[in-house]
Amino acid sequence: MRPRLTTRVNRRKWRPGLGGVILAMLVLVLCLPFAGLTLFRFYANQLVQQTEESLLMQAAVLTATYEELYRDAAGLPSEPIPGTGRRAFQPLFPAVTVNPQTILGPRPDGLPATEEIAAPYREIAPALSHIAIGAQEQTLAGYRFLDRFGTVIAGSAETGVYLGHVQEVALALNGEVASVPRRRIRSTAEPLIYRTSQGTRVRIFVAMPVMVDEDIVGVVYLNRTPNHIFRFLYGERLNLVSAAVFVLMSTFLIGYLFWRFVSRPIRRLAARTETFGASDARWEPLDHYGTREIETLATSFGTMANRLQDQQTTLKTYTAHVSHEMKSPLTAIKGAVELMQDSDMPPERQAKFLENIARDADRMEHLLARMREYSAVGQLAADGTSDLGDTLKDIEPLFPRLTLSMDGPGRSVPLSSEALSIVLRHLIENAEGHGASEVRVSATDTGFTLSDNGTGISPGNRDRIFEPFFTSRRSEGGTGMGLSIVKSVLAQSGATIALAESDRGTAFEIRFDA
Numbered sequence: 001m002r003p004r005l006t007t008r009v010n011r012r013k014w015r016p017g018l019g020g021v022i023l024a025m026l027v028l029v030l031c032l033p034f035a036g037l038t039l040f041r042f043y044a045n046q047l048v049q050q051t052e053e054s055l056l057m058q059a060a061v062l063t064a065t066y067e068e069l070y071r072d073a074a075g076l077p078s079e080p081i082p083g084t085g086r087r088a089f090q091p092l093f094p095a096v097t098v099n100p101q102t103i104l105g106p107r108p109d110g111l112p113a114t115e116e117i118a119a120p121y122r123e124i125a126p127a128l129s130h131i132a133i134g135a136q137e138q139t140l141a142g143y144r145f146l147d148r149f150g151t152v153i154a155g156s157a158e159t160g161v162y163l164g165h166v167q168e169v170a171l172a173l174n175g176e177v178a179s180v181p182r183r184r185i186r187s188t189a190e191p192l193i194y195r196t197s198q199g200t201r202v203r204i205f206v207a208m209p210v211m212v213d214e215d216i217v218g219v220v221y222l223n224r225t226p227n228h229i230f231r232f233l234y235g236e237r238l239n240l241v242s243a244a245v246f247v248l249m250s251t252f253l254i255g256y257l258f259w260r261f262v263s264r265p266i267r268r269l270a271a272r273t274e275t276f277g278a279s280d281a282r283w284e285p286l287d288h289y290g291t292r293e294i295e296t297l298a299t300s301f302g303t304m305a306n307r308l309q310d311q312q313t314t315l316k317t318y319t320a321h322v323s324h325e326m327k328s329p330l331t332a333i334k335g336a337v338e339l340m341q342d343s344d345m346p347p348e349r350q351a352k353f354l355e356n357i358a359r360d361a362d363r364m365e366h367l368l369a370r371m372r373e374y375s376a377v378g379q380l381a382a383d384g385t386s387d388l389g390d391t392l393k394d395i396e397p398l399f400p401r402l403t404l405s406m407d408g409p410g411r412s413v414p415l416s417s418e419a420l421s422i423v424l425r426h427l428i429e430n431a432e433g434h435g436a437s438e439v440r441v442s443a444t445d446t447g448f449t450l451s452d453n454g455t456g457i458s459p460g461n462r463d464r465i466f467e468p469f470f471t472s473r474r475s476e477g478g479t480g481m482g483l484s485i486v487k488s489v490l491a492q493s494g495a496t497i498a499l500a501e502s503d504r505g506t507a508f509e510i511r512f513d514a
Helices: 018-074 119-141 167-173 191-195 229-236 237-276 294-342 347-375 388-398 417-433 481-491
Strands: 142-147 152-155 180-185 202-212 215-224 403-407 438-443 447-452 496-499 505-511
Touching: 018 142, 018 202, 018 215, 018 237, 018 403, 119 142, 152 215, 167 180, 167 202, 167 215, 167 417, 167 496, 180 403, 237 294, 237 481, 388 403, 388 417, 388 438, 417 438, 417 481, 447 496, 481 496
Parallel strands: 403 438
Antiparallel strands: 142 152, 142 215, 180 202, 202 215, 438 447, 447 505, 496 505
């Protein structure tokens, strides 16, 4: 059976764009006020219980009033009969919760009364109705006063109607205080915004028994629609519109600030990086950075990009130069080997060819060493300090034909010992190549100066000495990379090198940033 070949496809992981993230954040900001509407459900339940508590307190007062009026109409003493006492009720607390499971249906319609209203009830009915109508003008609640059989004797409506079959009334006729929420039937269509609150679709009913000497003589039956937040919101609709406009304007302003100071600069920075590598042009700064952090990022990236561009350009030039430089010794070596393969060549001539081969091999080895050294410049530590005098003493054995000296005591410079050693070594090699016998290092306030007593640099070459591969000693094996390597090492640490004025020989001034 042939094995199945599988190909793994590397797919780029999807990530949202910065603009999309900002847009999502703005949408969330806009949704926060609407999400707050869900909290109205909790607040609506509190308003329902506040309404129930208000009805319970009114019912307690009206029950006491009912009782006193009934005692007077029935000829009973205003105080309880000895031995009976007044019935002790437990403290009443609101307990209604508004949710679909606890809301009862609309209140059943009243039925025709089957029992005649007794004389005491007919006597107190006008007073109770007067109280109910007066209270309704202020509380907007519905009031019903029932006799012991469940017939409405007084109130704001339904006088003479039997309500004993209603659940909460039946419980009150049995001596219990009952509070229930019932679904409200509206005569007009419900506003759309009211649908977010259960409290706008219910009516609270409270039924409380009236006790006289431990006998139930009637029921006080109250009902009212709970207060709800939308009534307040409707009253403050102009302020709410103003607040909504403010939220929209604030959101737009936040979005604009994000776009102006974050999104657009980052997009332009990304576009600049995509086009930068397509040409040999230098990195150009952006027109607008937005924030200080983005400016720092773009500046750092531009510096790195230009440095990479310089290294790439130098590498291309160096590769072409090395290829050209190696072509000559390789051709010479190949020719010498072909000639030496002739067995009739005299030993003296063979020795001459071997000497040429050795010289050309040394030239190739020198070029490769410079190539390795230049490529390693970027890997040197950019931070660190080292002593100028100690480093000069360490490399002194490498130049036995030169006299190296240090003016004054040693001084610490902001270069690693490896980097400082490379700088001093190449500068001293350059001095030795130009016939110097003495090299002097002098510390300055900003860095140090290295001078020699050699032949110096001609005026025509002074502007080109730091160019890669420029050398006036090519016939002597010079590669033109020494001063270029020195300049790159110093630039790695933010330092500069320049020719200084000198009466004799050559002087280089190295300066470090303060």
